[in-house]
Amino acid sequence: MDQITDPSPNRPRSYRFHQGDRVLPFAPSEYDARLAGLRRIMAEQALDAVLFTSMHNIAYYSGFLYCAFGRPYGLVVTQTDSVTISAGIDAGQPWRRCHGDNITYTDWERNNYWRAVASVAGEGPAVGYEGDHLTLAQSALLDAFVKPARRVDIAPAAMRQRMMKSPAEIALIRDGAAVADVGGHAIRAAIREGVRELDVAMAGRDAMELEIARRYPDAEYRDTWVWFQSGINTDGAHNPVTGRMLERGDILSLNCFPMISGYYTALERTLFVAEVDAASLKIWEANVAAHEYGMSLLKPGASCAEVTGKINTFLTERDLLQYRTFGYGHSFGILSHYYGREAGLELREDIDTVLEPGMVISMEPMLTIPEGQPGAGGYREHDILVITEEGNETITHYPYGPAFNTVG
Secondary structure (H helix, E strand, C coil): CEEEECCCCCCCCEEECCCCCCCCCCCHHHHHHHHHHHHHHHHHCCCCEEEECCHHHHHHHHCCCCCCCCCCCEEEEECCCEEEEEEHHHCCHHHHCCCCEEEEECCCCCCHHHHHHHHHHCCCCEEEECCCCCCHHHHHHHHHHHCCCEEEECHHHHHHHHHCCCHHHHHHHHHHHHHHHHHHHHHHHHCCCCCEHHHHHHHHHHHHHHHHHHHCCCCCCCCCEEEEEEHHHHHCCCCCCCCCECCCCCEEEEEEECEECCEECCEEEEEEECCCCHHHHHHHHHHHHHHHHHHHHCCCCCEHHHHHHHHHHHHHCCCCHHHECCCCCEECCECCCCCCCCCCCECCCCCCCECCCCCEEEECCEEEECCCCCCCEEEECEEEEEECCCCEEECCCCCCCHHHHEEC
16 A cells, blocks of 8 residues: 555555455546546646546546445546545455556545545646536635645536546447336336235346346446335436335336446336226327427427427427426436436426437426326336437337236
8 A cells, every 4th residue: 555645654644445246337547538628628728637426427537436324525637637536445446447546535534534635736727627516615625735826617517528428338228128128128027906016116126236247247336226116106307215005006117226336227117007098098198299299309409498498399289288397308327316416408498408319318207197187107118218310219118008018
C-alpha cells in the first residue's frame, strides 16, 4: 500500500490499496473515449479539474458504482489523471472496479476525503462540480480544502454527453432489455388468483438475476428489482410491492428492472387476472394504441416536445388526456430509482431536445382511472427504443396487449 499523506506512521490520512485483477463493464478504450469527451468539455470551459460526486457520473467515467452508507465518494479528473476517491471500508474493491487510479481515504481524521481530493485537484484550480448533487455542506468543504479560483456546474454538459450512447453501451442496454423480457415471462407464469404481489415479484427478480449472472459471470450483482402491482396499487407507476393477494378480474402492472453495472433497463406491461371487463378493455386498448402511435413518432429530427404534443392530441381525441399523470418516456443509461437521470431526454412538453441516432429512449404512456369509475386502475405499456439513422429499433420483445396478457 502506498501512503500519500502520513501524520503518523500507522494512521495515514489516505493511501493506495490496489489488489486483485481489474474487472470492468467495458473495455479501457470505452472509458478513455468518455474521458476524452469530458476533457474536451473541460478545455471549452477552461477547467483545470472536475470533481464528480454522484453515483451515475462516477460510474459513467470510471466504471465504479459506489455504496455511500453515509460516506462521501468522488472522481477527480484533470487533463492527465482520473482518480476515484473511496472510503477505507471498501478496501481494494473500488480499484478493482474502476478505470484509472484510486485513492483510499481513512476516517482517522475528519475531512480526509477532501484532503485526498485536493491531492489530485491541487489548490486554487478552476473546478467543475455537480450542481445537482453537491450538498451545501460539502460545497463549503470544497471551498475550504481545494480553494477553487472558479467553479462551474459541469452536470448539464456531462448529462448531454451521457445521452449519446456508444455502440458498447447500446449492446449492454440491449442485453438488459432481453433480461427484462426473461423477468416478464417469469412473472406471467407466476400469476394466479390467491398469490401475493410479493411472491410474483420475487419470481421475476430471481429470474432476472440468474439471467444477468449467465450473461455477465464477472459482474457485481446488485439492485435488480420488480414492482408488481395489482388492483388499486396500479394507480402509481412507482408504487412498491405489497402482500395484497390477486383476485379474478384484477388489473395488474408488471414492472421489471434489471440492473447491469449501473445500467437500468425496464419492461412494463398491463395485465389482467383471468378476465377483463368491457370498460377496462376499452381503456387498455386505447393506451396500447397510444403506445404504438408514440413509438412510430420516435425518429431523428423529432423533438421531445413535438412527440409529446402529438400523443396529447391523440389522447384528447379519445377524451383520455386528463388521465395521464407523467411524461411519455425517458432516456436510458446509468440510472436507477435512487441515482441518475438524463432529464434532457424526456418526453414532456417542456423538453425541446431533438432526437438523434445513438440515443436510447422509452415509450411508456400511462392512464390512471380513479377508483369508482368504470375501468379503474393504472394502464401502462413500456418499450425501449434505440434511435437509428432511419427511425428506431425496438429492443423490448415481451408482447403487450389483451391477447397475451389476460392471464391465470
